[in-house]
Amino acid sequence: MPSKSTLYRPISRRSILKAGAITAAAAPFALSACGGGGSGGSGGSELSFRLAETHPDDYPTTLGDKRFADLVKERSDGRISIEVFANAQLGEESSVIEQVQMGSIEMTRVSSAPMSEFAVGMGLFGLPYIFDDSDHLWRFLDDDSGKQLLGELDDEGFHGLCYFDPGARSFYASGDPIESVDDVKGRKFRVQESEVIVDFIKALGGSPTPMDYGEVYSALQSGLIDGAENNEPSYYSASHYEVAKNLTLDEHMRVAEILIVNSDTWNGLGDDDKDLLSKAAQDAVPYQRKKWDAQVATDTQKLRDEGVNIIEVDDITPWRDATASVIEKYRGDYAEYLDSIESLRQA
Numbered sequence: 001m002p003s004k005s006t007l008y009r010p011i012s013r014r015s016i017l018k019a020g021a022i023t024a025a026a027a028p029f030a031l032s033a034c035g036g037g038g039s040g041g042s043g044g045s046e047l048s049f050r051l052a053e054t055h056p057d058d059y060p061t062t063l064g065d066k067r068f069a070d071l072v073k074e075r076s077d078g079r080i081s082i083e084v085f086a087n088a089q090l091g092e093e094s095s096v097i098e099q100v101q102m103g104s105i106e107m108t109r110v111s112s113a114p115m116s117e118f119a120v121g122m123g124l125f126g127l128p129y130i131f132d133d134s135d136h137l138w139r140f141l142d143d144d145s146g147k148q149l150l151g152e153l154d155d156e157g158f159h160g161l162c163y164f165d166p167g168a169r170s171f172y173a174s175g176d177p178i179e180s181v182d183d184v185k186g187r188k189f190r191v192q193e194s195e196v197i198v199d200f201i202k203a204l205g206g207s208p209t210p211m212d213y214g215e216v217y218s219a220l221q222s223g224l225i226d227g228a229e230n231n232e233p234s235y236y237s238a239s240h241y242e243v244a245k246n247l248t249l250d251e252h253m254r255v256a257e258i259l260i261v262n263s264d265t266w267n268g269l270g271d272d273d274k275d276l277l278s279k280a281a282q283d284a285v286p287y288q289r290k291k292w293d294a295q296v297a298t299d300t301q302k303l304r305d306e307g308v309n310i311i312e313v314d315d316i317t318p319w320r321d322a323t324a325s326v327i328e329k330y331r332g333d334y335a336e337y338l339d340s341i342e343s344l345r346q347a
């Protein structure tokens, strides 16, 4: 994939918003230091952590983060506090992941796609059309194999706390709508920073352009890219629909959302605190999933109201066939997980 430095990076609307948020974000650094630090040992001491989130305050993943933080606070009688920094205040995802790996941010909720550049296993979720629907995805995530995959993060400087619902990603385009596989050919699509997803677009004959989420709106507006792909709540909340009015529901990927913590922070916790955090994360999942489903329904209606051209895809076979080579290319890396996904298909 093109290196980051070769990418054209227009100033995003979010970068401008973020500039104003830096002062607000600085305060908890001091608090964290006074409180014994994010990486300090636990065993009854006060702890405070920062959790980075790219989405707005009322977005379902942010609500899941906040539920997690609330449960931790309540169950530790206020001893452990987690402050959620929404709206990419602490940076775009790739940079946040680096900061979490280094320990300068303790936690983040992030997409598994950019995580795949740090922990290969996460690239699994970038393979196209491997899950039939949300239930199929969750059978895998809740299965031992899903847990094992999250556990692989422990080798890479992170600890995975839980998965959140990612919905399904579909294409959207300015200019001509995508009515068939052939309509992707020769057009430029923004992708997340993930080698597997770059290969997916190439398999369809498109031209993949990796860039940060916060840059997509202006890249669509300026014509730097012809389209992008995401789930309905992101497409709506980031206003991409304003500049790319054709949405094609091919539902090519379910790129799991994950809640992760820096390894040293995690290893510095006492066993009771580890249990408390793990349990709180797990208990936030049903809430996040409920919020997710509601948001997809509301946002789909809002998109219709805004006059978005929503194209249903009745037969996914041509899409699957055109991109089967991507699964074959990576089968060796993900064989065990792909087998498990296959065995959970009809459960």
Ligand code: BDP
Residues within 6 Å of the ligand: 054, 061, 093, 109, 110, 111, 192, 212, 213, 229, 230, 231, 234, 257
């Ligand atoms: C959204 C994910 C978010 C990613 C974004 C993207 O929730 O974490 O940053 O997609 O496309 O669906 O980069």
